[in-house]
Amino acid sequence: MVKACWYPSRGLIYLIAGSGCNVPAITATKAMPSTRDRMLTALMIPYIPCTARFVIISLIAAAVLPHLMGLVVVLPYAVALIGVIIISSFSKVHLKFIGGKAPYSYTLPPLVLPLHKAFIKKVWHYTYEFISRAGGALIVIFIIVMWFLSISGPSGVIGPKALDNPVLLRQTWLGIIGNALSPLLSPIGIPWQFSAALVYGYIFKEVVLSTLALMYGVEEGGLIHAVKSFISLPSAIALIVFTTFYSPCIATLITEKQVVGLRLTVINTILQFLIALGSAYAAYHMALIALR
Numbered sequence: 001m002v003k004a005c006w007y008p009s010r011g012l013i014y015l016i017a018g019s020g021c022n023v024p025a026i027t028a029t030k031a032m033p034s035t036r037d038r039m040l041t042a043l044m045i046p047y048i049p050c051t052a053r054f055v056i057i058s059l060i061a062a063a064v065l066p067h068l069m070g071l072v073v074v075l076p077y078a079v080a081l082i083g084v085i086i087i088s089s090f091s092k093v094h095l096k097f098i099g100g101k102a103p104y105s106y107t108l109p110p111l112v113l114p115l116h117k118a119f120i121k122k123v124w125h126y127t128y129e130f131i132s133r134a135g136g137a138l139i140v141i142f143i144i145v146m147w148f149l150s151i152s153g154p155s156g157v158i159g160p161k162a163l164d165n166p167v168l169l170r171q172t173w174l175g176i177i178g179n180a181l182s183p184l185l186s187p188i189g190i191p192w193q194f195s196a197a198l199v200y201g202y203i204f205k206e207v208v209l210s211t212l213a214l215m216y217g218v219e220e221g222g223l224i225h226a227v228k229s230f231i232s233l234p235s236a237i238a239l240i241v242f243t244t245f246y247s248p249c250i251a252t253l254i255t256e257k258q259v260v261g262l263r264l265t266v267i268n269t270i271l272q273f274l275i276a277l278g279s280a281y282a283a284y285h286m287a288l289i290a291l292r
Helices: 011-018 022-031 035-047 051-064 066-095 116-133 136-151 160-164 166-170 173-188 192-200 207-216 220-230 233-245 250-260 262-291
Strands: none
Touching: 011 022, 011 035, 022 035, 022 250, 035 066, 035 250, 035 262, 051 066, 051 207, 051 220, 051 233, 066 233, 066 262, 136 160, 136 173, 160 166, 166 173, 166 207, 173 192, 173 233, 173 262, 192 207, 207 220, 233 262, 250 262
16 A cells, blocks of 8 residues: 655654744754654645745735635645645655654653753754854845845836835836746736735745735735735635745745755755645636636
């Protein structure tokens, strides 16, 4: 009998932690004794929607599906499970020669009251290690590059005024990239503004909503009404599914690269985007059929 999903039982702990933030969850996999289990778990964690992605999903749901918020809470994780099954089965073929499986066993340490000085030093050590290993310098460089792309275009440097003008923003390199992604998402009714805003999500997912508010020329408080006016119910469901996967932020990619290497990180990111796109199309057409 062939198993549909192959993953280490210990890895479930890290997948659950990934729902808060993918970065510390991937970093924590370094404690796993098996190289194969560690790499497989690190590859699966980006498929789990983090809190920042869930905020985007919640806004879309609040705009189009206000009476089905309970379903929206479950939908991203149900869809993410599909991604975990696919990537775990796919990765099994490529990682079967790397190390061996380790049995799950965990011994709880004795419960004692920590010394406050030792506790503070340990928290500082792990915090500093997390910040340094997350690739802080690369994140800063990436933010600077994205900022430059948002204030310049083929005609030259437009300036910071582009950030306050949706028309000028569309003429920047970032707007052009958003328009380039638009043909992939426009067939399922997702406007180009979302495509451009999702590009910003490669920095941090938290900036997607503010970028989207800028694209529509509204305050963040009025974003729900703007989204409701420009997107249909089937398209909103497709967008929720797409946002659940699409791609993690740059901090997650850097951390993933440190654990599994550049080649597997690139392959996993491309595969994640393709799964997101395919799942979004499937969700859109299923929603159309259901609403007939």
